[in-house]
Amino acid sequence: MNVEFINPFLVSLVNVISTMATMDLKPGKPQLKNHDIAKGDVSGLIGMVGPKTKGSLSITFEAPLILEIMHKMLGEKPSSINEEITDLVGEITNMVTGGAKNLLSDKGYDFDMATPVVVSGKNHTISHKSKGKKILMPFSHEHGMAFIEICFEDI
Amino acid sequence: MNVEFINPFLVSLVNVISTMATMDLKPGKPQLKNHDIAKGDVSGLIGMVGPKTKGSLSITFEAPLILEIMHKMLGEKPSSINEEITDLVGEITNMVTGGAKNLLSDKGYDFDMATPVVVSGKNHTISHKSKGKKILMPFSHEHGMAFIEICFEDI
Numbered sequence: 001m002n003v004e005f006i007n008p009f010l011v012s013l014v015n016v017i018s019t020m021a022t023m024d025l026k027p028g029k030p031q032l033k034n035h036d037i038a039k040g041d042v043s044g045l046i047g048m049v050g051p052k053t054k055g056s057l058s059i060t061f062e063a064p065l066i067l068e069i070m071h072k073m074l075g076e077k078p079s080s081i082n083e084e085i086t087d088l089v090g091e092i093t094n095m096v097t098g099g100a101k102n103l104l105s106d107k108g109y110d111f112d113m114a115t116p117v118v119v120s121g122k123n124h125t126i127s128h129k130s131k132g133k134k135i136l137m138p139f140s141h142e143h144g145m146a147f148i149e150i151c152f153e154d155i
Numbered sequence: 156m157n158v159e160f161i162n163p164f165l166v167s168l169v170n171v172i173s174t175m176a177t178m179d180l181k182p183g184k185p186q187l188k189n190h191d192i193a194k195g196d197v198s199g200l201i202g203m204v205g206p207k208t209k210g211s212l213s214i215t216f217e218a219p220l221i222l223e224i225m226h227k228m229l230g231e232k233p234s235s236i237n238e239e240i241t242d243l244v245g246e247i248t249n250m251v252t253g254g255a256k257n258l259l260s261d262k263g264y265d266f267d268m269a270t271p272v273v274v275s276g277k278n279h280t281i282s283h284k285s286k287g288k289k290i291l292m293p294f295s296h297e298h299g300m301a302f303i304e305i306c307f308e309d310i
Binding site: 043044045046047048049054055056058083086087090091093094112113114115116117118119120121122123124125126127128129130131132151153 | 198199200201202203204209210211213238241242245246248249267268269270271272273274275276277278279280281282283284285286287306308
């Protein structure tokens with residue numbers, strides 16, 4: 001998996017959060033994920049299936065960050081992860097994956113998206129069970145961290 | 156979503172656990188899921204994409220139940236959710252979805268599976284963000300509960 005494949009996801013998340021919440025997430029260095037080090041409080045997950053590949057994506061947020069994103073969007077700040085927040089995380093997951101899908105489609109990589117699933121639970125970890133390499137992209141903001149993880153395998 | 160569609164998933168989980176661990180899960184009554192009531196400690200999730208439908212499945216286990224399943228399979232019982240357990244949950248998720256896929260394919264329902272993702276974290280909840288109805292199937296055992304949740308939407 002090369003930079004050409006990673007950047008569309010990275011750019012999509014930065015754009016989505018900038019557009020929705022006028023907040024700038026600072027991307028860290030993408031890395032191969034060898035252990036389950038990304039912990040967070042709410043995660044959106046989505047499956048992807050293409051003619052030659054299948055895989056999964058997750059976007060994990062620390063609670064203070066996603067609460068601030070909601071605050072900036074709506075002017076209100078829920079005190080904890082509620083259904084509004086999980087809906088928002090589901091939408092972000094769809095938008096980021098859809099944005100990357102469009103960018104990748106132009107380069108000849110094609111996949112269809114399943115529907116997103118959102119997990120909430122303090123300090124959970126995500127393990128992508130794919131034969132392919134797992135890429136972890138960290139994003140930082142003064143309110144907390146976010147992580148994208150993607151992996152694809154050939155079929 | 157009708158019984159014809161629900162039963163293959165229910166039967167697959169009971170068969171997989173019976174075959175792998177000689178344990179009998181007792182299926183409860185499938186129900187429409189209106190709230191995020193299924194809590195557990197480790198969940199396998201998988202996306203599904205067909206020509207006319209897309210959706211997601213999750214299988215959630217309470218920790219004592221999945222630890223006992225591992226115990227029955229291998230004779231050893233890890234003290235907590237480790238990577239062996241998340242690998243096992245990923246495999247169960249693949250096997251159950253694959254089993255249901257075969258049964259449903261015979262009836263003309265077709266979908267391809269993405270790769271599974273496993274979430275671990277005490278007492279997490281799962282929200283399937285699909286426009287379709289969400290079905291919750293509870294399973295009981297003296298060691299704890301398991302839950303399958305599925306939803307599909309038309310595309």
